[in-house]
Amino acid sequence: TDSNLNASLLGNSDTNWQKEIYQTAIGAIHNLTVSKGYENFNYRATLNHTSQQGVLTGDLYERNALNLSFVQRLLNDDLKLTLTTKGILDDNKFANKGAIGAAVAFDPTQSVYNSDGSYFQYLGENLAPVNPVFTLAKDNNRARNKRNITNFNIDYRFWFLKDLTFNLNAGVDYSELSGKQYSPANPNNSGSFNYKNFYQGLNRNTLLDFYFNYKKAVASINTNVDVTAGHSYQEFFIRSDRQETETASSFVDRDPIINRNSLESYFARASFDIADKYLVSLSYRRDGSSRFGPDNRWSNFPGVSVGWKLSNETFLQDSFFSNLKLRAGWGKTGQQEIGQNYGYLGVCTPGREDASVQMGDVFVTTLRPEEFDQNLKWEETSQYNLALDFGFFNNRLTGTIDGYYRETDDLLATVPTAAGSNLSDLLTTNVGSIQSKGLELSLNGVLAKSDxxxxxxxxxxxxxxxxxxxxxxxNDPNFFIAQGGISGGVGNKIQLWKAGLDPSTFYVFRQVYDADGNPIEGAYVDVNGDNQITEADKQAYKKATPDVYAGLT
Structure with a gap:
C-alpha cells in the first residue's frame, strides 16, 4: 500500500467500465432490384437500406439509397442515351470516443450510478475523468448527409460516317450536410458549460466533357487508325457554415468558409497500329487550373510513344517467344493539387468576434492577410521510359522489364519562409526540381490451370x-527546407529537402552509444564542438524510401 493513498475514496463495486461502454455491433443490408428490358429501352432500379451499429454504445450509421438507370437507343442504334442517378440519405449518430479513454482510467470500485439513480462523478475534481456511461448517454452528436450523383451520357455514331462517333458526358455530384452536437457541462468542473454546435455544408462537383473519336482500319496501308479530340471542364464548390456556443451566455454565427476551383482541358490523341507490328501514339493536353494566376494558369502536356511487336515479325514466328514487344515513350504531366485555391491572390481572412479590436466605442473585427505567391504555377514532370514485354509457353509465363527516367520541375510544396518576407511563416510555392530513375521488373506465371x-x-x-x-x-549550398512533420501536433520536422539528397532524407541528431552498443537516452554527438546540443548539430542521415523493394503474390 501507499501511505499517500486515500482509501476512503474507493467504492465497493466491481465495475467493468469497458463492458459498460461497448456493445455487440449488429448490422444489416437489404437490397431490392427491379429491371426490365425492351427492344430499344431498358431500365433498372435498386433500393438499398443499410444499418450498422458501432462498437461504442449509441454509435449508429444508417443509409437509404435509390439507384436508377435508363438506357434509350434511337436512330437504328446510332444514338444511345444513358441516364444514371443515385440518391443517398446517410444518417449518423456519433458516440463520444472520449469515453474509451475514460473507461480505461475510471475507478473500477465505483458503480455507474449513485443510490439516487444519478451518475457517479468525482464532483469538484477538475482533472478527474468523467463517467464514461454518462458521456455516452448525454452527448448528442448527429449528422445527416443528402447526396445525389447524376450522369447523362450521349453516344452518337454519325450515320454518314460510321467510323466517327461523338460522346458527351455531363455529371453532377451534389451533397448537403447538416449536423448538430450537444455536450453537457463537465459535472466535475464548475467553470464548464453546455456546448452546442450546429453545422451545415454544401459540396458540389460538376463535370462536362465531350470528344470525337475516329476509328478505322485502312486496308490499303494495313493500318488501324484511332484519333480522339475533345474538351473537359470540371468545377468544385464547397461551403461550410457553423453556429456554436462560445461562452455560457453567448451563441455565435461563424463566418462561412467558401472554396471554389475549376479545371479545364483540351486534349487530342492519335494512335496507329501498322501491320500489327509497329505502334505509334501521339497525345497532347492543354490544361488550365483556377489555382494559378492568369499568367500561369495554362500549361501544355504532350506525349509520344512507339512500340514494336517483335514476335509478329516473320523472323520470330517460329521462335519460343509467345510475345515479344519493345516500347519506348516520353511525356509530360502536370500537378496542381496544392490543398488551397487562392494561393496566388492576396486574400484576407476575417478574425473571430472574440478577437475584435476596440476603436473608441466600436469593436472592429480584424482581417488577417494570408500568404500568397503571385508567380505560383504548375508542377511539371517529364518522363522517359524504355521497356520490353515478353511471354513464353503460350503466355503462361509473362513479364516486363521497364526502365524510366523522370524529372520534376517547379516542385510544389508548403515551406517555411524567412521572417518578414511574406505574410506568414509558411508559404505554398514552387521550390525546385527532383530527378528520379529506376528499373521495374515483373514476372507472372500460370503454375496450374484447369476447369x-x-x-x-x-x-x-x-x-x-x-x-x-x-x-x-x-543559393547557399547548405540551404535546405525542413519537411516531414512529426505526428502528435508537436510542430517539429524530422526530414529535409536539400540539393543532392533524396527528398525523404531524415534530419536528426546523431545518437551516442555506450560501450555495449546500447543507445544512451538523451545523449547526442556535439557535431560542431561548441559544447551545446542545438539544431546546428543535426545531420542528414539515411532516408525513408528504399533503393530496392519487391513483392510476391
Missing part, C-alpha cells in the same frame, strides 16, 4: 534512385 482450379504466381521488384537537383529558394 476447376487456377494457380498463378506474380513477382515484382523495383530499383530506384531519387534526388533533389535544385532548390530555387536559396
Amino acid at each position: 476447376t482450379f487456377n494457380w498463378e504466381l506474380a513477382v515484382n521488384a523495383t530499383l530506384q534512385k531519387n534526388k533533389i537537383t535544385k532548390l530555387s529558394l536559396g
Whole structure:
C-alpha cells in the first residue's frame, strides 16, 4: 500500500467500465432490384437500406439509397442515351470516443450510478475523468448527409460516317450536410458549460466533357487508325457554415468558409497500329487550373510513344517467344493539387468576434492577410521510359522489364519562409526540381490451370534512385527546407529537402552509444564542438524510401 493513498475514496463495486461502454455491433443490408428490358429501352432500379451499429454504445450509421438507370437507343442504334442517378440519405449518430479513454482510467470500485439513480462523478475534481456511461448517454452528436450523383451520357455514331462517333458526358455530384452536437457541462468542473454546435455544408462537383473519336482500319496501308479530340471542364464548390456556443451566455454565427476551383482541358490523341507490328501514339493536353494566376494558369502536356511487336515479325514466328514487344515513350504531366485555391491572390481572412479590436466605442473585427505567391504555377514532370514485354509457353509465363527516367520541375510544396518576407511563416510555392530513375521488373506465371482450379504466381521488384537537383529558394549550398512533420501536433520536422539528397532524407541528431552498443537516452554527438546540443548539430542521415523493394503474390 501507499501511505499517500486515500482509501476512503474507493467504492465497493466491481465495475467493468469497458463492458459498460461497448456493445455487440449488429448490422444489416437489404437490397431490392427491379429491371426490365425492351427492344430499344431498358431500365433498372435498386433500393438499398443499410444499418450498422458501432462498437461504442449509441454509435449508429444508417443509409437509404435509390439507384436508377435508363438506357434509350434511337436512330437504328446510332444514338444511345444513358441516364444514371443515385440518391443517398446517410444518417449518423456519433458516440463520444472520449469515453474509451475514460473507461480505461475510471475507478473500477465505483458503480455507474449513485443510490439516487444519478451518475457517479468525482464532483469538484477538475482533472478527474468523467463517467464514461454518462458521456455516452448525454452527448448528442448527429449528422445527416443528402447526396445525389447524376450522369447523362450521349453516344452518337454519325450515320454518314460510321467510323466517327461523338460522346458527351455531363455529371453532377451534389451533397448537403447538416449536423448538430450537444455536450453537457463537465459535472466535475464548475467553470464548464453546455456546448452546442450546429453545422451545415454544401459540396458540389460538376463535370462536362465531350470528344470525337475516329476509328478505322485502312486496308490499303494495313493500318488501324484511332484519333480522339475533345474538351473537359470540371468545377468544385464547397461551403461550410457553423453556429456554436462560445461562452455560457453567448451563441455565435461563424463566418462561412467558401472554396471554389475549376479545371479545364483540351486534349487530342492519335494512335496507329501498322501491320500489327509497329505502334505509334501521339497525345497532347492543354490544361488550365483556377489555382494559378492568369499568367500561369495554362500549361501544355504532350506525349509520344512507339512500340514494336517483335514476335509478329516473320523472323520470330517460329521462335519460343509467345510475345515479344519493345516500347519506348516520353511525356509530360502536370500537378496542381496544392490543398488551397487562392494561393496566388492576396486574400484576407476575417478574425473571430472574440478577437475584435476596440476603436473608441466600436469593436472592429480584424482581417488577417494570408500568404500568397503571385508567380505560383504548375508542377511539371517529364518522363522517359524504355521497356520490353515478353511471354513464353503460350503466355503462361509473362513479364516486363521497364526502365524510366523522370524529372520534376517547379516542385510544389508548403515551406517555411524567412521572417518578414511574406505574410506568414509558411508559404505554398514552387521550390525546385527532383530527378528520379529506376528499373521495374515483373514476372507472372500460370503454375496450374484447369476447369476447376487456377494457380498463378506474380513477382515484382523495383530499383530506384531519387534526388533533389535544385532548390530555387536559396543559393547557399547548405540551404535546405525542413519537411516531414512529426505526428502528435508537436510542430517539429524530422526530414529535409536539400540539393543532392533524396527528398525523404531524415534530419536528426546523431545518437551516442555506450560501450555495449546500447543507445544512451538523451545523449547526442556535439557535431560542431561548441559544447551545446542545438539544431546546428543535426545531420542528414539515411532516408525513408528504399533503393530496392519487391513483392510476391
